[in-house]
Amino acid sequence: MSNALSKLLASRDWLLADGATGTNLFNMGLMSGDAPEFWNENEPDKIRTLYRGAVDAGSDLFLTNSFGANASRLKLHDAAHRAYDLSKLAAELGREVADASGRDVIVAGSVGPTGEIMGAAGTLSHETAVQMFEETAKGLMDGGADVLWVETISAPEEYKAAAEAFGNIGAPWCGTMSFDTAGRTMMGVTSSSMVEMVEALPNPPLAFGANCGVGASDLLRTVLGFVAQGTERPIIAKGNAGIPKYVDGHIHYDGTPELMADYACLARDCGAQIIGGCCGTMPVHLKAMREALETRSKGPRPTLDQITAALGGFSSESDGTGEEPGAGRQRRSKRRRA
Numbered sequence: 001m002s003n004a005l006s007k008l009l010a011s012r013d014w015l016l017a018d019g020a021t022g023t024n025l026f027n028m029g030l031m032s033g034d035a036p037e038f039w040n041e042n043e044p045d046k047i048r049t050l051y052r053g054a055v056d057a058g059s060d061l062f063l064t065n066s067f068g069a070n071a072s073r074l075k076l077h078d079a080a081h082r083a084y085d086l087s088k089l090a091a092e093l094g095r096e097v098a099d100a101s102g103r104d105v106i107v108a109g110s111v112g113p114t115g116e117i118m119g120a121a122g123t124l125s126h127e128t129a130v131q132m133f134e135e136t137a138k139g140l141m142d143g144g145a146d147v148l149w150v151e152t153i154s155a156p157e158e159y160k161a162a163a164e165a166f167g168n169i170g171a172p173w174c175g176t177m178s179f180d181t182a183g184r185t186m187m188g189v190t191s192s193s194m195v196e197m198v199e200a201l202p203n204p205p206l207a208f209g210a211n212c213g214v215g216a217s218d219l220l221r222t223v224l225g226f227v228a229q230g231t232e233r234p235i236i237a238k239g240n241a242g243i244p245k246y247v248d249g250h251i252h253y254d255g256t257p258e259l260m261a262d263y264a265c266l267a268r269d270c271g272a273q274i275i276g277g278c279c280g281t282m283p284v285h286l287k288a289m290r291e292a293l294e295t296r297s298k299g300p301r302p303t304l305d306q307i308t309a310a311l312g313g314f315s316s317e318s319d320g321t322g323e324e325p326g327a328g329r330q331r332r333s334k335r336r337r338a
Helices: 004-011 022-027 036-042 044-057 071-077 080-099 126-142 156-168 191-200 216-228 257-270 283-295 304-311 325-331
Strands: 061-063 106-111 147-153 173-177 207-212 235-239 244-247 250-253 274-277
Touching (some): 022 036, 036 044, 036 080, 044 061, 044 283, 071 126, 080 106, 080 126, 106 126, 126 147, 126 156, 156 173, 156 191, 191 207, 191 216, 207 216, 216 235, 216 257, 216 304, 235 257, 257 274, 257 283, 257 304, 274 283
Parallel strands (some): 061 106, 106 147, 147 173, 173 207, 207 235
Antiparallel strands (some): 244 250
């Protein structure tokens, strides 16, 4: 299978990924509690607009509207049987937009978590998880995705199940986890243990990294944790646009385009090769990120002090590994506001 992402990575020092899916769709009228994946069928023009917004802002890669297109999540909407179809539609719309862009743009098939707990404490078996991930993956690849992209994973068991599913169909893939609990994922994975897990997989990803979590500062501290392990695999950084705040009944992210431009360059300097945004990241942020990456020279690897001076303090004193005893003072630094 032709691997478009590997070819692009080999030719570029960095790639700009996309921004938020949910934030942008809510701004288009999606209601809380509704399944965004239904819009692949019912509101295809809005999904094209979502994809085109990232491409027009300069993204080299965008994720499909299929984050929740697995049987476990769709059963909440009486649509578990539609995982393949809705995934395929998401990728078909993405392929259409990418092919019309006039340049090399990667369609990454988004695969989100099942929402269930695996392992001894859970009810979801490894075999069932693999089956669900494989169904979604087949739909995405049949719809024209260049690569599969599992994201916002917390449990190592779920990450491994996705890797096995993707290997079963021979599809290239990338994968990120969300480090949102004092430098760890909700299920206790640290930056160092993720690197160990990734490198031990029989079917390792083309690139790996972190997405979502808390703020951009925390995410870059995690990226530095990946780099410290000596990995040579491309690293992904997809941080949120600032810190979420509840304003007038809605969640608002306070990161400005200027702040996200600084974040993008710092992510590159930290060692990330695929750089994008997550929650709250709009096309206006992506455009500023692209311009900054193209016009600012790459600098030395930033210190924790330099990261917090630019992006604001960390949400926790520790990076999760217990190896940063001096990080406490970073949390008290004043965060720059939008």
